Amino acid sequence: MKKILFIEDDIAIQKTLGEGLKSKGYDVVTAGDGEEGLKLSKEVTPDLVILDLILPKLHGLKVLEKMREDELTADTPVIILTNLENIVEVEQALELGATTYLVKANYSLEEVLIKIENSLESQL
């Protein structure tokens, strides 16, 4: 079973997408802030990290930067899932090796689920 770490502080998003992923058969671990997310990324060694940017305690881009610095998580695929659409953040995230940058508001729940599934399948 593929393991997904979902770092998101918005309870509604965490619940809806989290449940959606579980119903597709994934093992989902959630974190509500950047520090917890970074810690879990090392502990659970997920197959994929879904990362929000505006997070309590540690900004999403910092989480990604620190993940890339650590040998254990340097190659873990990361999907950025945020409502920030600023080109600066998009560029920074992609420079740090994010696999995809998704703006939540532009997709339905089902569309995001499909994109995540595709991303995991492409790793095979």
Added chain:
Amino acid sequence: MSLFKACKKKYNVPLWQCPQFLFFIMGVIIAASTVFFYVLGRRYLIEPELLALIVLLIATVLLVIAFVVTRSFEGLAETNKVKDEFINIVSHQLRSPLTSLRWASQFLSKHKENNLNPETCIEYFDLIKENSIRMEKLIDDLLIITRLNDKKVDRKKSKFSLSDLANEVVKEYEAYAGKSNVKIKIEQESVPNVYSNEYLIRIVLRNLIDNAISYSPKNSEVKINFKKKGHKLGLTITDYGVGIPQDSKKRIFEKFFRAKNVIHKKIHGTGLGLYICKLIMNTLKEKIWFTSKEGESTTFGFSLTIN
């Protein structure tokens, strides 16, 4: 390279539109033309130094003018950047509850045939309710800011009782305070009427009381007191909650600013409440202030002219 980076980071404009870069290019052109005219003058004139000096003087004047122009351009670029940032934050703040609403309702409609248990349904309906309230509050805040900035708010003053108004607002928030077992204690001594704008002061009170409850720990108190000083009546609201960190104090009335400790504790807020309070008190030409010690207490206060 550092100039290029600074231009991108500071103004988010291409190099050819960057004030510092343009100023640098202007300086290079002026220096080169001074040398050029000196060489030219030396060949064809008796006193080339005089010509070079005149060119240098004119160039200096031009450089000063250019400096002034670039500074004003810098100001414009800065304003533009602030505006972009504002739009970016507003769109993010509006999109977040909207996405939550959309995804939660999509989840419910997708699973309606799967006989979701009532508890799960209630949980999702609560999420929808919470996010609708969040969005409504944000839109209300943005509307009042726009109307205040555009001076489209009725700023007429009249006589009213600040004590009655505070009691009314406290009643509105009793249920919210009750949820966290926070007791609001309001001083009930008689105080003189004030001369101000009741509608706007109600907004200030709502924001300050809402904050005081939100940042209070369970089973604590929020105290509201009045103090007459000369021809002014002051009102203070004290909570014994998270407090404001020293490094956040300067920025507490800024638009969309939220202190780190409240973000860490995941206390929801638009970051506009105190900005609105300050904007209203500036509009009414009255004062608002605060004192706070992180982890202990916070007191916000304002004063109004006694009728």
